[in-house]
Amino acid sequence: MIEFETVSKTYPDKTTAVASFSLVVPSHRIVVLVGSSGSGKTTLLRMVNRMVEPTAGRVLIDGEDVRDRNSVTLRRSIGYVMQQGGLLPHRNIAENVATVPMLNGVSRRQARAQALDLLERVGLDKSLWRRFPSQLSGGQQQRVGVARALAADPNILLMDEPFGAVDPIVRRELQDELLRLQTELGKTIVFVTHDINEAFRLADEVVVLREQAIVAQQGTAAEIMAAPANDFVRNFIGTEAADRVLSTQQVNGKTLAVDSYGRPVGLLQ
Amino acid sequence: MTWLRLNWPQVLQLVGDHLALSLPAILLSILIAVPIGYLAVRLRWLGKPLLLTATLLYAIPALPLLIIIAAVFGFSLRSPETMIAALTIYGVALLVRTAADGFDAVDGFVRDSAIALGHSPLVIFFKVDLPLAVPVLISGIRVVAVSTVSLVTIGALIGVSGLGFFLTDGFQRGILGEVVTGLLASVALAGLLDALVFAGGRAMTPWVRVVDSQPKLGVAK
Numbered sequence: 001m002i003e004f005e006t007v008s009k010t011y012p013d014k015t016t017a018v019a020s021f022s023l024v025v026p027s028h029r030i031v032v033l034v035g036s037s038g039s040g041k042t043t044l045l046r047m048v049n050r051m052v053e054p055t056a057g058r059v060l061i062d063g064e065d066v067r068d069r070n071s072v073t074l075r076r077s078i079g080y081v082m083q084q085g086g087l088l089p090h091r092n093i094a095e096n097v098a099t100v101p102m103l104n105g106v107s108r109r110q111a112r113a114q115a116l117d118l119l120e121r122v123g124l125d126k127s128l129w130r131r132f133p134s135q136l137s138g139g140q141q142q143r144v145g146v147a148r149a150l151a152a153d154p155n156i157l158l159m160d161e162p163f164g165a166v167d168p169i170v171r172r173e174l175q176d177e178l179l180r181l182q183t184e185l186g187k188t189i190v191f192v193t194h195d196i197n198e199a200f201r202l203a204d205e206v207v208v209l210r211e212q213a214i215v216a217q218q219g220t221a222a223e224i225m226a227a228p229a230n231d232f233v234r235n236f237i238g239t240e241a242a243d244r245v246l247s248t249q250q251v252n253g254k255t256l257a258v259d260s261y262g263r264p265v266g267l268l269q
Numbered sequence: 270m271t272w273l274r275l276n277w278p279q280v281l282q283l284v285g286d287h288l289a290l291s292l293p294a295i296l297l298s299i300l301i302a303v304p305i306g307y308l309a310v311r312l313r314w315l316g317k318p319l320l321l322t323a324t325l326l327y328a329i330p331a332l333p334l335l336i337i338i339a340a341v342f343g344f345s346l347r348s349p350e351t352m353i354a355a356l357t358i359y360g361v362a363l364l365v366r367t368a369a370d371g372f373d374a375v376d377g378f379v380r381d382s383a384i385a386l387g388h389s390p391l392v393i394f395f396k397v398d399l400p401l402a403v404p405v406l407i408s409g410i411r412v413v414a415v416s417t418v419s420l421v422t423i424g425a426l427i428g429v430s431g432l433g434f435f436l437t438d439g440f441q442r443g444i445l446g447e448v449v450t451g452l453l454a455s456v457a458l459a460g461l462l463d464a465l466v467f468a469g470g471r472a473m474t475p476w477v478r479v480v481d482s483q484p485k486l487g488v489a490k
Contacts, residue, residue, distance in 0.1 A: 086382025
């Protein structure tokens with residue numbers, strides 16, 4: 001469980017990235033922080049592993065203030081997936097995946113063997129292990145990023161727009177893969193994105209943020225879709241947009257869902 | 270050629286002396302300039318003054334520098350130590366800015382993710398920043414290697430043994446073959462060191478040359 005207790009972040013030049021934010025992330029759940037750029041969502045994520053120190057308030061993991069933990073060992077105990085993978089370009093795929101176990105002193109051979117298993121686990125061919133990151137496609141690099149974050153078997157995964165730089169089809173595959181992994185692993189995941197559809201697809205709980213990480217609404221995808229709390233949320237999720245407002249149409253005895261333009265988007269059963 | 274044939278033992282001897290002056294100076298330049306370049310990038314407030322100082326060092330004329338070094342460090346003016354110290358100062362002056370550029374060019378995303386994985390600052394330097402700066406560092410070290418080898422010839426003016434001796438001696442005695450030998454040997458030595466540094470750099474950076482022409486196999490199952 002991760003708790004944000006009225007955390008704020010003000011920089012020396014007086015700009016405020018986060019103004020008094022509170023949230024409880026329950027264990028084994030995916031909580032998605034969604035907001036546009038400048039909403040402070042990445043700042044919040046980085047407070048968990050102490051890459052950003054709050055200027056007020058505190059962050060607790062299982063009741064323990066992260067500031068009481070050594071920042072380096074804390075980070076090794078938390079998986080982190082970045083946009084564009086953030087893979088080390090000078091290390092091959094196996095070395096990248098084995099990074100944290102190696103830092104923790106696991107033997108090279110054992111870390112390598114574990115890395116190969118992890119590659120399979122995230123849906124990659126083991127034979128890729130000798131490649132350098134630049135030899136992989138964007139989607140493959142993201143999978144390696146996920147494998148690397150899982151390598152030390154952390155309880156917590158922090159994901160910072162991990163699928164932002166890949167095309168929509170690959171993004172969807174990666175989202176499905178994450179959900180599949182989550183049913184097996186049951187990690188506590190904080191996921192940051194600016195894509196509301198991604199948030200709705202992945203989240204057990206969605207937190208819609210406005211500027212300075214002010215919570216516009218918090219709830220399940222269904223709750224937010226059914227009852228947007230205010231105009232900001234309505235705008236952000238586009239409930240009035242033509243592709244969100246669906247109606248039904250009978251075609252050859254089947255019931256189709258169509259959007260406001262009359263385009264069929266699905267089949268009702 | 271006749272001159273070279275008759276004097277090759279001396280040529281080899283002086284090539285050895287030349288290397289004994291340039292190699293320590295090149296190594297010291299690297300050991301000093303790389304950390305300074307790193308500091309200049311990591312501590313922004315310190316960066317500008319550091320780089321400016323380094324540039325100014327290169328502007329000190331060689332002969333006064335030799336005298337200053339002898340006076341400050343208490344070396345004898347005509348000693349190899351004085352020469353090596355002077356060459357090191359020029360090498361550092363040349364390399365600091367390139368080193369800073371090399372570290373500056375390391376992708377911020379990559380650094381951030383290395384920090385997020387739990388690399389300590391020291392480990393980040395040795396395992397992330399330093400290897401990723403190698404391609405740029407190598408280009409700077411090649412310049413230092415070549416410039417140091419050619420600067421060593423100045424040593425002849427204060428009587429420190431090196432290939433420069435053939436230039437001064439050959440010139441005074443009017444032996445063209447000796448001057449040409451000194452010149453060519455010095456250039457060849459510079460070229461050799463340059464090639465060695467280049468080859469070393471390639472060996473250290475296999476990831477730079479991976480060709481993207483191979484098919485991206487092993488897609489999701």
